[in-house]
Amino acid sequence: MFLKRIELQGFKSFADKTVIQFDHDITGIVGPNGCGKSNINDAIRWVLGEQSIKSLRSGSSMSDIIFSGSKYRKPVNLAKVSLVFDNTQHIFDSDFDEIEITRQLERANNEASYFINKTPCRLKDINDLVMDTGLGRDSLSIITQGNISAFADAKPEDRRSLFEEAAGVAKYKKRKQVSLRKLEKTKDNLDRVQDIMDEIEHQLVPLKRQADKAQKYLSYRDSLSKIEINVLVHEIGSYHEQLQELKTQIDMKRSDLISYDTQLTNLDTEIEAARKQMYQLDATIHTLQGEYTQAMNQSVQLEKRKIELDEKRKYALSQADQEERKHQLEQILAEARYEYEDRKSRLEAMQTQYDLLLKKQEQTRQDLYRCTSQREQANRMYQQLDNRQQIVSNMLAQPYQHQAGVRAIVAAKSSLSGIEGVISELLVAKDQMGQAIQAALGGTQYQIVTDNEVSARAAIGFLKRNRSGRATFLPMTVCRPRPLNQQQQFIATSCEGFIDFANGCVQCDPRYEMVRDSLLGHVIVMDTLEHANECAKRLNHRVKIVTLDGEIVHPGGSMTGGRGKNQSSPVTLKQEMTTITKKLTEAKANLDALIQKENKYKQADDDYTNSIVDLKVSIGKLENVYEVKKQKYASLKDEYGQLGDLEENATSGLEDELVIEMSKMHAHIDSLTEQMQAQRQRRYQIGQQVEEKENDVRKIRRLMNALQSEIHQLDVDQTKKQTQMDNDLMRLNTDYQMTYEYAKSQYEDLSMDIEQAKDEVVCLRQKIKSLGNVNLDAPQEYAELSERFTFMSKQKEDLENASQQILDAIAEMDQTVIEKFTDMFHKINNELDDVFKALFGGGHAKLTMVDPDDVLHTGIDIDVQPPGKMVKNIQTFSGGEKALIAISVLFSILRARTMPLCIFDEVEAALDQANVERFAKYLDRFRGQSQFIVVTHRPGTMEQCDTLYGVTMQKDGVSQLLKVELRDAVHIVEKEEEENGNLSINQR
Numbered sequence: 001m002f003l004k005r006i007e008l009q010g011f012k013s014f015a016d017k018t019v020i021q022f023d024h025d026i027t028g029i030v031g032p033n034g035c036g037k038s039n040i041n042d043a044i045r046w047v048l049g050e051q052s053i054k055s056l057r058s059g060s061s062m063s064d065i066i067f068s069g070s071k072y073r074k075p076v077n078l079a080k081v082s083l084v085f086d087n088t089q090h091i092f093d094s095d096f097d098e099i100e101i102t103r104q105l106e107r108a109n110n111e112a113s114y115f116i117n118k119t120p121c122r123l124k125d126i127n128d129l130v131m132d133t134g135l136g137r138d139s140l141s142i143i144t145q146g147n148i149s150a151f152a153d154a155k156p157e158d159r160r161s162l163f164e165e166a167a168g169v170a171k172y173k174k175r176k177q178v179s180l181r182k183l184e185k186t187k188d189n190l191d192r193v194q195d196i197m198d199e200i201e202h203q204l205v206p207l208k209r210q211a212d213k214a215q216k217y218l219s220y221r222d223s224l225s226k227i228e229i230n231v232l233v234h235e236i237g238s239y240h241e242q243l244q245e246l247k248t249q250i251d252m253k254r255s256d257l258i259s260y261d262t263q264l265t266n267l268d269t270e271i272e273a274a275r276k277q278m279y280q281l282d283a284t285i286h287t288l289q290g291e292y293t294q295a296m297n298q299s300v301q302l303e304k305r306k307i308e309l310d311e312k313r314k315y316a317l318s319q320a321d322q323e324e325r326k327h328q329l330e331q332i333l334a335e336a337r338y339e340y341e342d343r344k345s346r347l348e349a350m351q352t353q354y355d356l357l358l359k360k361q362e363q364t365r366q367d368l369y370r371c372t373s374q375r376e377q378a379n380r381m382y383q384q385l386d387n388r389q390q391i392v393s394n395m396l397a398q399p400y401q402h403q404a405g406v407r408a409i410v411a412a413k414s415s416l417s418g419i420e421g422v423i424s425e426l427l428v429a430k431d432q433m434g435q436a437i438q439a440a441l442g443g444t445q446y447q448i449v450t451d452n453e454v455s456a457r458a459a460i461g462f463l464k465r466n467r468s469g470r471a472t473f474l475p476m477t478v479c480r481p482r483p484l485n486q487q488q489q490f491i492a493t494s495c496e497g498f499i500d501f502a503n504g505c506v507q508c509d510p511r512y513e514m515v516r517d518s519l520l521g522h523v524i525v526m527d528t529l530e531h532a533n534e535c536a537k538r539l540n541h542r543v544k545i546v547t548l549d550g551e552i553v554h555p556g557g558s559m560t561g562g563r564g565k566n567q568s569s570p571v572t573l574k575q576e577m578t579t580i581t582k583k584l585t586e587a588k589a590n591l592d593a594l595i596q597k598e599n600k601y602k603q604a605d606d607d608y609t610n611s612i613v614d615l616k617v618s619i620g621k622l623e624n625v626y627e628v629k630k631q632k633y634a635s636l637k638d639e640y641g642q643l644g645d646l647e648e649n650a651t652s653g654l655e656d657e658l659v660i661e662m663s664k665m666h667a668h669i670d671s672l673t674e675q676m677q678a679q680r681q682r683r684y685q686i687g688q689q690v691e692e693k694e695n696d697v698r699k700i701r702r703l704m705n706a707l708q709s710e711i712h713q714l715d716v717d718q719t720k721k722q723t724q725m726d727n728d729l730m731r732l733n734t735d736y737q738m739t740y741e742y743a744k745s746q747y748e749d750l751s752m753d754i755e756q757a758k759d760e761v762v763c764l765r766q767k768i769k770s771l772g773n774v775n776l777d778a779p780q781e782y783a784e785l786s787e788r789f790t791f792m793s794k795q796k797e798d799l800e801n802a803s804q805q806i807l808d809a810i811a812e813m814d815q816t817v818i819e820k821f822t823d824m825f826h827k828i829n830n831e832l833d834d835v836f837k838a839l840f841g842g843g844h845a846k847l848t849m850v851d852p853d854d855v856l857h858t859g860i861d862i863d864v865q866p867p868g869k870m871v872k873n874i875q876t877f878s879g880g881e882k883a884l885i886a887i888s889v890l891f892s893i894l895r896a897r898t899m900p901l902c903i904f905d906e907v908e909a910a911l912d913q914a915n916v917e918r919f920a921k922y923l924d925r926f927r928g929q930s931q932f933i934v935v936t937h938r939p940g941t942m943e944q945c946d947t948l949y950g951v952t953m954q955k956d957g958v959s960q961l962l963k964v965e966l967r968d969a970v971h972i973v974e975k976e977e978e979e980n981g982n983l984s985i986n987q988r
């Protein structure tokens, strides 16, 4: 037997373990109403996976199928039912020869457990196992009275399931359902993937922009760091060298300072010594003056004594004898002669000295005159320069009188960002180059340099807002050197009168070298217009040429030149100011030197005058004395000549010591005078030396002041350079986390000069700034998002493929279903007419598809014509007829398709006795083909059963089973009938 046994325990009324053994084809289950027959049917369906509480005729919960107890029995907590099948024919797709399917339910947790051959499994495993075997919870295997009566009244489409079951397409339908669910799920996934892709695509575009921007930023940053590190290394090295140079200069200047200081100390010592000498000379002169006065007094005394002596002599002479008188006269004459000759020689000496002084004074006066005229000329020059300096200074104070816009920007410079200055301030013409540079720059000298275009725009906005005029701005970021090509440079430099290229004729901060080269690198400076013309010709009039006088030969050959009233511009003014200041300093020094020289000459002149006057007075005095002495000697000579033979022996005849004394006194006085003059002269010379030394002191002090200023300036430069170097070092450290030594070791040749590199750094910084905010995670995010998008695209493709595969599989399954369904439908239809005739005793029956074109969904109609009846509409048949029609179809199906097991639960209940017997007889035809378990009350049916199970229920509400082999049963019935008369089996 296919179903070998059923084991129940705790299921509904089967509280105790009950085993129903099936040994024959047809087994009947009999018993009074409510004894629990149908519970066996329920138990089979329950094991085969029934989930509907309603179908199981249970309460509100699945746990209601567990024996709920009775007045005399306690409820149980576990329901367990096992079906044991013979699988030697492998009706189930399993290698096992016996299959035991078990389901149990515990009241405590209301949880069901499933087992196949005692191995726990899922409900799905049981469904899969029984699928299309003819078993199953909704299968043809289990037909109830309700199924039978509903068949005829059912809608055509509701009948379809019976035929589908017969055709065994449930698994396809189930698979189709699974496939459809999969398809639905796939579509959901596809939609979700598409949504995600849309979202990613939406994010990808801006993220791509951000990533590109970040890539640009990183590329700029890399270039910047490479170049800037090199620039910083170069600059730090350069600052280091400059600092060394500055230190050397400072050390040298400090040593000069010390040397000057020593000189100053020496000069002070010398001046001090000279002053002491002057004091000593003053003292000497003073002493000499005293001696002179004393000598003069003595001289006066001697003169008085001489006069007295002469008077005495005169008297003695009048009293003396001839001899004595002669002797006296000879003495007087000798004295007179001595005095006369003495005064004469002294006078001549004085006169010689006087002449010499006059000559020297004349020479000094000539020098003074020359010096005065030089000084006057120097003074005029100085005044002129001073006046010009005032004018230039005033002009420099208001350099942009006619450029309102430039003036406004310069005034507001501190409140505007990025304003570097006006070209004319930033580029300073070198000496003698003012006119040329002014001509070369032209109007661009009033352009304002800004750090970049943004600053220029802001400044123009400022001028607009304030209506402050117009100005031209030159952003440093657009400046590029514009040198002449090599051939033009060669021609220009080989031209006669070539001075330089205009960019070489200006000085500027290294920061503005790019501006300088951009504006002036292509302009040539020549000495004269003639040479400029010649050069222009050789350069085919393609280049702008300017001359030192400010003439211009324009490209094309036109020329500009001439001279206006005021040729000055900010470019020339600065240079002029520098030149004037330099000249003014020189002129002042020259003037001071000339004044000093003039004063020296004046002093000398004064000194000569004094000496001359003094000498003149002395000469005057001496002349008188000389005249007196001369006349005295002459008159004495005349007077004493009359006396005869007087001997005139001037030297030997002097007997009076007084005359000699007087003469010595005069000589002494003259000597004192000379000494005083010499001392005075010496003092004057020392005074001059002191003055010169004091001048030297002043000069040295000036030099020292200048040196100190220079040292201070160098200190400032040093601090500045040190700060710049520290800044660069800090930048290396903070921006690039590098020490100088490490950065230096990484130094690379950039294949560009340092100025270009600096320019590149500015340019790159500007580019980075113009990028604005940068999301550095963007490239990574973009890569991840792109990868995700690719992944999603792949997923989408996979899902679309899967979807197509499912659709293909569904189409294939549909085709199989159509084929199997159509085949089974025809088979059943072929059987139906015969079965119908057998059960109805004639007539016709036929199945039709409501919509043959849609075999997958078509409903099934049944056309019947019982014998002798014209009625075709199935609805109009009686209940019994409807049941018999349904049974006809059921048997047709059983004929068309072999079922291993059929459970009929009072399917023939509505039939009359005759039809029950036909039914029973027909049932007998399937013996050996299918196994039947028949729940019945009808004796006709029972008669066909091989075995009957009688179900009873005592007052404890528990179903009991009694197995009766039919032979025994017939025997028992016959025995009972004999004993009790006409009692039916049913009543038993």
Ligand SMILES: Nc1ncnc2c1ncn2[C@@H]1O[C@H](COP(=O)(O)OP(=O)(O)OP(=O)(O)O)[C@@H](O)[C@H]1O
Binding pocket: 011, 012, 013, 014, 031, 032, 033, 034, 035, 036, 037, 038, 039, 040, 064, 065, 066, 067, 068, 069, 957
């Ligand atoms: N959980 C349960 N616990 C105890 N008894 C139950 C339970 N569920 C159902 N029963 C009992 O089972 C009986 C119904 O059994 P069933 O319907 O199989 O009877 P039957 O023999 O088929 O009757 P009929 O001939 O009238 O169709 C009722 O007496 C009912 O009380």
